[in-house]
Amino acid sequence: MTYEEMAPVVEAVDIGKRFGSTVALDRAGITVRAGETHALVGRNGAGKSTLVDILTGLQAPDTGRVSFGGRAAPPPGDRDAWRRQVACVYQKSTIIGALTVAENLFLNRHDRGAGGLIRWRALRRSARELLAAWSVDVDVDQPASALTVEQRQFVEIARALSFGARFIILDEPTAQLDGTGISRLFDRIRALRAQGVTFLFISHHLQEIYEICDVVTVFRDARHIVTAPVAELDRAALVAAMTGEDVSLAGDTYRPPPPADAAVRVVVRDLVTASGAGASFEARTGEVVGLAGGGSSGKFEVAEALVGLAKPAGGKVTVDGRTLRRGSVPDALAAGVGLVPQDRHRQGLVPLLSIAENVTMTVPGRIGRHGLISPARRDAIAHGFITDLAIKASGPHVPVSDLSGGNQQKVVMGRALAGDPKLLVLVTPTAGVDVRSKQTLLGVVDQVRGRGSVVLIVSDELDDLRICDRVLVMVQGRIVREMQAGWRDNDLVAAMEGVDLDHV
Numbered sequence: 001m002t003y004e005e006m007a008p009v010v011e012a013v014d015i016g017k018r019f020g021s022t023v024a025l026d027r028a029g030i031t032v033r034a035g036e037t038h039a040l041v042g043r044n045g046a047g048k049s050t051l052v053d054i055l056t057g058l059q060a061p062d063t064g065r066v067s068f069g070g071r072a073a074p075p076p077g078d079r080d081a082w083r084r085q086v087a088c089v090y091q092k093s094t095i096i097g098a099l100t101v102a103e104n105l106f107l108n109r110h111d112r113g114a115g116g117l118i119r120w121r122a123l124r125r126s127a128r129e130l131l132a133a134w135s136v137d138v139d140v141d142q143p144a145s146a147l148t149v150e151q152r153q154f155v156e157i158a159r160a161l162s163f164g165a166r167f168i169i170l171d172e173p174t175a176q177l178d179g180t181g182i183s184r185l186f187d188r189i190r191a192l193r194a195q196g197v198t199f200l201f202i203s204h205h206l207q208e209i210y211e212i213c214d215v216v217t218v219f220r221d222a223r224h225i226v227t228a229p230v231a232e233l234d235r236a237a238l239v240a241a242m243t244g245e246d247v248s249l250a251g252d253t254y255r256p257p258p259p260a261d262a263a264v265r266v267v268v269r270d271l272v273t274a275s276g277a278g279a280s281f282e283a284r285t286g287e288v289v290g291l292a293g294g295g296s297s298g299k300f301e302v303a304e305a306l307v308g309l310a311k312p313a314g315g316k317v318t319v320d321g322r323t324l325r326r327g328s329v330p331d332a333l334a335a336g337v338g339l340v341p342q343d344r345h346r347q348g349l350v351p352l353l354s355i356a357e358n359v360t361m362t363v364p365g366r367i368g369r370h371g372l373i374s375p376a377r378r379d380a381i382a383h384g385f386i387t388d389l390a391i392k393a394s395g396p397h398v399p400v401s402d403l404s405g406g407n408q409q410k411v412v413m414g415r416a417l418a419g420d421p422k423l424l425v426l427v428t429p430t431a432g433v434d435v436r437s438k439q440t441l442l443g444v445v446d447q448v449r450g451r452g453s454v455v456l457i458v459s460d461e462l463d464d465l466r467i468c469d470r471v472l473v474m475v476q477g478r479i480v481r482e483m484q485a486g487w488r489d490n491d492l493v494a495a496m497e498g499v500d501l502d503h504v
């Protein structure tokens with residue numbers, strides 16, 4: 001039997017799925033063959049997550065059929081049968097932090113001894129054996145909350161394999177990893193692939209697709225557009241398939257820096273976070289400053305202390321001469337700070353409220369007076385953002401929970417912009433956003449700087465940092481380098497890793 005004749009690991013044919021008037025999938029499908037690492041790409045709202053829900057049995061399709069290894073998928077409610085076929089490792093953990101790693105691995109399938117008692121020693125041993133079998137080096141007795149993102153992903157993969165599944169879906173697995181974490185994940189994917197595990201890999205980072213995947217499937221507007229070996233679809237063709245148009249993503253990113261005598265608007269003086277990271281810097285009218293660094297650099301802690309999400313241990317922040325009250329987001333908002341936080345699920349949005357309610361939440365003054373809200377004004381503001389940020393939604397009243405992940409991120413951006421901020425702090429602003437929308441979001445930064453505001457971009461994404469006038473690089477809780485626009489990628493990456501290429 002040739003490779004092509006072998007039944008695919010998974011095949012989804014003619015899948016249709018609607019949510020009310022929204023068509024999420026329109027006779028779409030995918031075929032994934034044994035041993036390949038298969039990428040699924042598409043713009044925000046193209047239908048990727050909906051397909052994943054259908055492939056993992058979390059949602060039933062309206063039409064079409066799914067089969068695994070040539071056999072029809074299990075009935076909808078039979079979770080155990082689905083788990084034996086497929087698992088998805090999501091960006092959001094499905095691990096329970098309060099339980100140990102061992103308990104998480106064998107949750108609800110404890111090996112019970114006489115009298116129905118859980119045999120803890122046996123359970124821990126099985127957990128250790130399981131992780132050892134897949135070369136995952138993690139202490140099974142520690143609480144799962146102590147795991148890093150990377151370890152958590154490995155534990156979730158091992159758990160999936162222990163149910164018998166040899167087909168694993170990774171949903172934007174690199175989104176929360178730094179450079180070294182990503183290479184370790186890729187090493188593991190390659191090793192598992194050699195052991196016969198098949199992956200479906202979802203990512204908005206196209207270079208990752210070329211690095212780790214063999215085959216790519218593109219969805220656009222709820223439809224399957226193309227499936228091809230990655231070697232046969234270059235970057236331009238891939239983006240064209242995703243967007244339906246010939247686009248050049250390059251573009252001239254150089255802008256002249258603000259004049260040296262531009263007024264200083266933001267001063268961060270000796271800011272120290274609870275964990276001991278620190279930063280001091282100033283920013284001028286119209287300046288875009290990057291704050292970069294790897295996983296343990298402390299950049300996120302500094303950003304949280306700066307905007308009041310966490311209480312700093314010391315130092316002060318002033319915006320246009322006004323000192324922000326420590327640890328107070330309301331005070332930061334009142335002083336004209338706009339924020340796109342790192343965790344949009346916890347700090348970003350109220351899912352059940354509409355786009356309009358979410359984007360105007362922090363600016364009651366703009367949508368009414370004396371406590372009376374003008375729905376028309378609110379909708380007008382939301383309409384503006386839906387157009388400017390290219391949010392894929394039928395209108396301003398759609399609840400944010402109905403939007404795809406990338407479109408939710410754009411709503412968070414809209415909310416940060418709604419107050420016409422003097423200082424806009426963007427933490428990993430393009431996480432989960434498709435290549436084209438990334439341009440739109442970063443283009444918005446240009447408009448904000450054009451109005452004289454200061455923008456702080458906290459990220460380790462080179463595309464985010466490229467639009468900055470200068471980038472402050474943090475390593476182990478300190479700013480160690482300042483790099484002016486025009487840096488070379490290698491130099492910035494080396495600086496973030498704590499290596500100085502000029503001196504080696």
Ligand SMILES: Nc1ncnc2c1ncn2[C@@H]1O[C@H](COP(=O)(O)OP(=O)(O)OP(=O)(O)O)[C@@H](O)[C@H]1O
Nearest residue numbers: 019024044045046047048049050402403404405406
């Ligand atoms: N529960 C739901 N209710 C209503 N509409 C939904 C629901 N889930 C998804 N949709 C809609 O279905 C479409 C496809 O969404 P999906 O989440 O599958 O996109 P995606 O390709 O995963 O996008 P992203 O890259 O942003 O994660 C979108 O228009 C979305 O708004």
